[in-house]
Amino acid sequence: MANGAPPSTRRSFLAGAAGALASTAFASGCRKHRDAITFGLYAALTGSMADFGTASRNGVTLAAEEINAAGGLLGKPLYIAIEDTRGDSAEAASAVTRLIHIEGAVGILGEVASSLSLAGGRICQRYRVPMVSPSSTNPAVTALGDCVFRVCFIDPFQGDVMARFARNTLGFSRVAIFKEQGSAYAVGLADAFRRAFLRLGGTIPTEQAYRSGDTHFSAQLGTILAQNPEGIFCPGYYTEAALIAREARGQGFRGRFMGGDGWSSPSLVQNDDNQLVGDFYSVGFAPDGATTEVARRFARNFEAKFHYAPNDLAALAYDATLAMSQAVTRAGSAVPERIRAELARTRNLDGATGLISLNEHRDAVKSAVILEVHENSADYRTTVNP
Secondary structure, three states, X not given: OOOOOOOOOHHHXXXXXXXXXXXXXXXXXXXXOOOOEEEEEEEOOOOOOHHHXXXXXXXXXXXXXXXXXXXXXXXXXXXXXXXXXXOOHHHHHHHHHHHHHOOOOOEEEOOOOHHHXXXXXXXXXXXXOOEEEOOOOOOOOHHHOOOEEEXXXXXXXXXXXXXXXXXXXXXXXXXXXXXEOOOHHHHHHHHHXXXXXXXXXXXXXXXXXXOOOOOOOHHHHHHHHHOOOOEEEOOOOHHHHHHHHHHHHHOOOOOEEEEOHHHOOHHHHHHOOOOOOOOEEEEOOOHHHOOOHHHHHHHHHHHHHHOOOOOHHHHHHHHHHXXXXXXXXHHOOOOHHHHHHXXXXXXXXXXXXXXXXXXXXXXXXXXXXXXEEOOOOEEEEEEEOO
């Protein structure tokens, strides 16, 4: 993403969302909210990743409203300050700095894209404020240090899941990789898929790359299709995935596309011209695959509030908020270092995406869900356990 973005849009965004967020204490310009416990959310609410940020914001909103309806935290309301990263790494770092030093956030929630969580996580680690990423899957995110946590699975597992699905379920022996160059998420997931697929006896006849924002892929697709793969693993984000599928089908590709949780957006099926129908991607949650009462209740309440079914990014943001809130409660304190220590002790948190326990690397060990794309939706296909 380009770094030459306009000045922060935080206030205008929140003013526009005021009606939807009125029932919970949300940031609207004031600072150091002494009558509340403040968490900060940094998310891409504008730009090419805005679907990610919107889902995350809505998941956090629902969790915060439920927490406040139950009495808040330590006798105080939970206050969510929000900053828009616009999908830009430099802005992500600035957003987290503002949340900590201007808003007085004692815990940070975000981001989705791993590159943005790496930028924000460095700030949290520097100032010793705990951060929970809902859905950044690159292993380097939590490797930043002991203040950075996540409630999602990581790419080595996600890549292994999709490799096993391609090799054992679909029966593929030849899969090409088409990844986003320069994306920590896409590069890491491609590496994980490659290692696992080769270990399973498959071959990767070619590996091509594109840049974020590209709209034409004919040269790379020509190279890929010349190798006659049965499938193409495309571990990027939803915007380019839809465009790639349309162009590949136009060039005659009749195999299957596969992706990761970067495809998780309603825009995927709105923009693919049905060229991804019958294809697959992995996520951390699907409402039609919910098996616990917590998951089913979350799905019902989310749809009642926002009038659409939640995806995995919304569910994981909800769970990240629960994890941070329960750490505050166990600590009996809003001191960041005490919250951090309790986050590290998270075990069997009953969340929307299932039971969450954090390991010694501050990563969640949990199942993945594979979705199959249909004309107007992506629906539950199967669950794969660690």
